[in-house]
Amino acid sequence: MLVVMKHGASAEEVQRVVEKIRELGYDARPIPGQQRTAIGLVGNDGRVDPSRLAALSGVKEIIHVTQPYKQVSREWKEEQTVVQLPGGIAIGGHDVVVIAGPCSVESEKQIVAAAHAVRTAGASMLRGGAFKPRTSPYSFQGLGEKGLKLLAKARDETGLLVVTEAMDPDGVDLVAEYADVIQIGARNMQNFSLLRRAGRSGKPVLLKRGIAATITELLLSAEYLLAEGNHDVILCERGVRGFDSATRNVFDITAIPLVRSLSHLPIVADPSHATGQRELVIPMARAAAAAGADGVMVEVHPKPEEALSDGMQSLDAEQFEQLMREIRAITDAIGRGVAEPLPAVSA
């Protein structure tokens, strides 16, 4: 930690900072400059509270050298985390996992048809919302628990593992009953009550990056999960807010190799929400896989033109088959494979 003094800070002000650092139990090392003095705090164990120094007279800013997160960092745990799911499917290992399905669960017919279609093309996991966080209170809000039951039925019929979103602490318990992975959506990335409950759920969590979250904030939200004892955390890049309305979001693919260098947690990519346009989903899924994503999550609807939400960015079955072929080609090129689906339980 570096305490930067204002230009013209007095010797007394510098001395006060030095003393405060020593009071806190660390060593202080002043670095004089022509414009201003900075004071290095030596021996930071990550527990120094910067606000104690920031408000002292003459202090311009505090610069953090140490990352504020701990357990999620590569420096804490060097080997890559591989999240083990039922039946031997793993996220973060050699194989790239493809997660596909509709935006929302709409009916038994729709979710089962979608599940069969994506299973046939090679997906190993099914996505689909039962609880939908919608910007408008007047939009379709999901089928709730009924949707969770339909997802479980689709899993039984196809062998696909299920990932679906929980929107509040109570919902976590309900989703945990039915799903294989609990999703925390982008809007809830900093819903800390929700994170704490998900951290105690005993289920793997897929944590989506908030729409304007920095990588540090994403990792700190994951830290909430690990701090509660849940180490089965999968991060997800799904696009951040940008200035150009030509696409729904800016797909920050660089986050993939960056997260892999900073953290041991696996990271998957969602090109459907990131781009918002069906035509862009396939090339951007290729790009995400090429950048090193551990999984690709896409919206597929048996009849996109009848979808109750996100129809414009949903692939149909044929387009999804093309996506699978192209993802396989890319994973081959970089020495990885694509995870195979499990057999159906009820088959």
Place this chain on the structure above:
Amino acid sequence: MLVVMKHGASAEEVQRVVEKIRELGYDARPIPGQQRTAIGLVGNDGRVDPSRLAALSGVKEIIHVTQPYKQVSREWKEEQTVVQLPGGIAIGGHDVVVIAGPCSVESEKQIVAAAHAVRTAGASMLRGGAFKPRTSPYSFQGLGEKGLKLLAKARDETGLLVVTEAMDPDGVDLVAEYADVIQIGARNMQNFSLLRRAGRSGKPVLLKRGIAATITELLLSAEYLLAEGNHDVILCERGVRGFDSATRNVFDITAIPLVRSLSHLPIVADPSHATGQRELVIPMARAAAAAGADGVMVEVHPKPEEALSDGMQSLDAEQFEQLMREIRAITDAIGRGVAEPLPAVSA
């Protein structure tokens, strides 16, 4: 609503859209252009689901002419909403309300000292967090219910009304017991479970704009509250995420007159979180008042250098007195006044 077709869309594709619009019960009016055809949907009553059209073959995009929010709009209710608080304090009327206090409630001594200091200078409401949404799980998370009790004590001793944050549905009920206004923080602006519960709380709600929320999204989140029957909603501009690390956020003051033109709800401004720097708080509070804010919310700490959070952006008592003097001068200049504090209950 306008359905824009792709360049080269066939006459059949155009016809299909026209028919779909008619199936939905509206009238369709094609607008041919040299590059592409657009089709106007006539008679939109706000209930058209765009995804039904967006996914049709040949459709390039859907352009919304009608705003997606209803009850919050000036078009729904033309006269300005004035939120009436206990003792006759009102937000949205002639007087600008000043809300001040520390970031967090830290102790009885601290919150009572802060309350007396801001009351003496002329604030009429006290802010202070008992439940703190913190980016890191290792930061001070607030005193919880004990903090709420201390806020209530400070109210009794000073007559200041209390606004404090609820972070989850269960917390809403607890905060509603103690506070005069329930705050929904920026990170929770799209926590829809929380919004719904706050909408049923029977207490006025201060809704902060999310860090990358558009004005439309802010108004739609407010719509969740009104849709549950709570019309006592106060919006708050507190800075949005920008590209320049020179300030903590970008204080989007233009949101103030813009919200006032689009909505009948009052809007206050928080220059402390928006700027993150003590030196900038006073000029930006002046600017917000000049732009037409119905209130100004600032962080004041009796001893900023000992604050457990946000010390760098907190004013001390003397600086807050200066702010009050300058706010009064600005409100005079624009024909408004500053709301006077109530007498202390225990006085």
Place this chain on the structure above:
Amino acid sequence: MLVVMKHGASAEEVQRVVEKIRELGYDARPIPGQQRTAIGLVGNDGRVDPSRLAALSGVKEIIHVTQPYKQVSREWKEEQTVVQLPGGIAIGGHDVVVIAGPCSVESEKQIVAAAHAVRTAGASMLRGGAFKPRTSPYSFQGLGEKGLKLLAKARDETGLLVVTEAMDPDGVDLVAEYADVIQIGARNMQNFSLLRRAGRSGKPVLLKRGIAATITELLLSAEYLLAEGNHDVILCERGVRGFDSATRNVFDITAIPLVRSLSHLPIVADPSHATGQRELVIPMARAAAAAGADGVMVEVHPKPEEALSDGMQSLDAEQFEQLMREIRAITDAIGRGVAEPLPAVSA
């Protein structure tokens, strides 16, 4: 300057950085931490080239403590710069200067009518583009030198000083012949060939902030002008790019007090380009004045509905009169005044 080493950097790598710093003629002060070591460079006189250190093995990043600009900073020159213009008008002193006029010079009739209207209401300077940087090659590009002559005629008839834009190095000489202040537009803020020529022009320069320029970048572009010997530089905040299409840009009013703390150069504000909507111009002009702007620059057109460019954000004469009244009220409230226009030359 602080050189932050990667976690796991070897003692040899740290030593190599220390030696490199000494080779460059400075003193090195290592600051060990639990996660990583940082090395302070002591005695930085602003001439250290960070790339010499950044590329060394084991280096994670370079953190700058010293600002990269010099002559524009308050640390270089503490007293406020007041740019003296012909006839005694000054920018940066007690009085706020109002600059008004149409987006483009369109005809003699239009510019003279606009000049009379804004002069009558109390503006002291006339704006209007003769060379127009337009996003599309098919938009009206301005009248060129003929436009400059019309501006000079309007000045003769009204006494208003003229500010107008130069778009390329050759244009600087032409604009300098006719105008009192040369404007560098937002798109050219980092057109360094243009900045150098304007720095040698012998005329005051109004430098607009680029659409996504940080404050540091704005000040460094101003530094190009001062480095060429031109100290008569006026900065201008005109909105930065944001994520919400509800307004044309985000008006970053906080830049006004921030620039005033970092630099001695005056700063004016342009609410017309910042907001893009006529209804928002007046409240945001008030806000800018309240925040401490040294001038306000607005678009006024005698007949906005016939303007060849920017009609939507132009005020008509009556609206501009209202703006002047409100600006006067705000400047009174903060202890400043409004600069009075000069008498007409040809009167």
Place this chain on the structure above:
Amino acid sequence: MLVVMKHGASAEEVQRVVEKIRELGYDARPIPGQQRTAIGLVGNDGRVDPSRLAALSGVKEIIHVTQPYKQVSREWKEEQTVVQLPGGIAIGGHDVVVIAGPCSVESEKQIVAAAHAVRTAGASMLRGGAFKPRTSPYSFQGLGEKGLKLLAKARDETGLLVVTEAMDPDGVDLVAEYADVIQIGARNMQNFSLLRRAGRSGKPVLLKRGIAATITELLLSAEYLLAEGNHDVILCERGVRGFDSATRNVFDITAIPLVRSLSHLPIVADPSHATGQRELVIPMARAAAAAGADGVMVEVHPKPEEALSDGMQSLDAEQFEQLMREIRAITDAIGRGVAEPLPAVSA
């Protein structure tokens, strides 16, 4: 074009817009809605000036259905443009072109060593700045014409084609004498005087996307080049400004398939400037190639730790060889190849 009226616009105001549209020679088609009326302009040939309608009383906004660019669009020219360079190298065809070299030309020894290194690994074009746009006036500004001569020498010795930047209209002529492709840098994307001169230079132009330019703005800047008769235009995605300082910029790879759908012009990607970190360059080069980029442009320096600029993001020779191997694997996977370098002239 759609003219959206304000809520509460009078029948007279609607009528006035209809008449104005007819005066301009088009047909008007009103679309009434419950909240507001919109008026479609039928038969837009791209020459309607929106400002003529935007400023009419009662108008809320103008919505553009027709793209503002023409010659650059796929709708104007459906087949992909392949820019033919000397010796048969082509950009926009089957093969992906790799352009590599140092940020700046520093010395004969440096540029010739760099050229040999990248030629050996398989690059077919050499990049290197002779004129450097630098944020600070105190940074190394390039060797100027001497740098151009050294680039020409490196070309003679290696057979690599040369791309280098021109910063002002006069510089275009000088660069055109020596280079095979003239680069317009990100800061100059909207330097329209420069674009016009480059449009008349008779040389292919590589146009970099501005740091906060929308795709529409990028294409309109390219339109300036085509409007001057230069059809040999190559676009370049090099990262846009974002809110997270974890990387230098946000690499907007989605721009690659998006530009390919909107325009017939080829597009290359620059992962060095986009990420700013050596470790991220290789994975992001893979991602760009997977997304469909027609070329990849990277910074390579024989000794990155001695580079006068951009040392932190430059690859060394060995890292560049790895990049070439991985790019080849990706282009194989998507059915493309990598362009082979030409034989040296002086060989």
